[in-house]
Amino acid sequence: MFSGMSVHSVDSKGRIILPQKFREELGTEFYVTGGFSDNIQIMSVEEFENLREQIRQLPGQKAMALQYILFSAATLVSPNSQGRIPLPQTLRENSGIDGEAVVVGMDSRIEVWNKERFDKFMAVQKQKYLDDALELLKF
Numbered sequence: 001m002f003s004g005m006s007v008h009s010v011d012s013k014g015r016i017i018l019p020q021k022f023r024e025e026l027g028t029e030f031y032v033t034g035g036f037s038d039n040i041q042i043m044s045v046e047e048f049e050n051l052r053e054q055i056r057q058l059p060g061q062k063a064m065a066l067q068y069i070l071f072s073a074a075t076l077v078s079p080n081s082q083g084r085i086p087l088p089q090t091l092r093e094n095s096g097i098d099g100e101a102v103v104v105g106m107d108s109r110i111e112v113w114n115k116e117r118f119d120k121f122m123a124v125q126k127q128k129y130l131d132d133a134l135e136l137l138k139f
Contacts, residue, residue: 001107002022002105002106002107002108002110003105003107004019004021004105005102005104005105006019006102007102007103007115008100008101008103009099010087010092010097010098010100011084013086014089014092015080015085015087016084016087016103016112017082018042018083018084018103018110020083022103022105022110023079025044026043026110027045029045029077030042030044030077030078031044031048031076031077032074032077032086032087032088032091033048033069033070033071033073033074033075033091034072034073034091034094035111037121038096038113038114038117039095039112039113040091040092040095040111041109041110041111042109042110042111043108043109043110045076047109052070052071055067073088073090073091087112095112095113095117096114096116096117097113098114100114100115101113101114101115102114102118104118
């Protein structure tokens with residue numbers, strides 16, 4: 001399970017350092033692709049294949065929408081010796097990632113966000129959805 005949050009700089013070559021605990025869990029190769037919001041997703045090969053199989057079972061147009069978002073932009077990457085991975089330019093542009101980025105563990109995947117967009121997104125989550133979600137949990 002991926003959990004935790006950290007802020008990292010994207011270097012001039014479009015690379016970012018992933019936390020060591022994330023790299024260890026991801027393995028030597030993993031996928032970087034578009035996110036479902038204004039972000040980039042990172043997931044293990046196993047998780048990517050699992051998601052791919054689920055998408056294949058969906059009705060045509062719904063499958064196509066997810067295929068365009070996830071598969072057309074997917075890149076198999078490996079971290080370099082400093083733990084940096086490349087974030088493809090198109091994905092960086094689409095998500096507004098330049099300079100500082102937030103790396104967020106999201107259970108079975110990792111998200112990379114533009115810091116300002118992430119802060120705004122979290123404010124909306126807290127304001128609109130948090131109370132309703134908490135009511136559904138049984139503590």
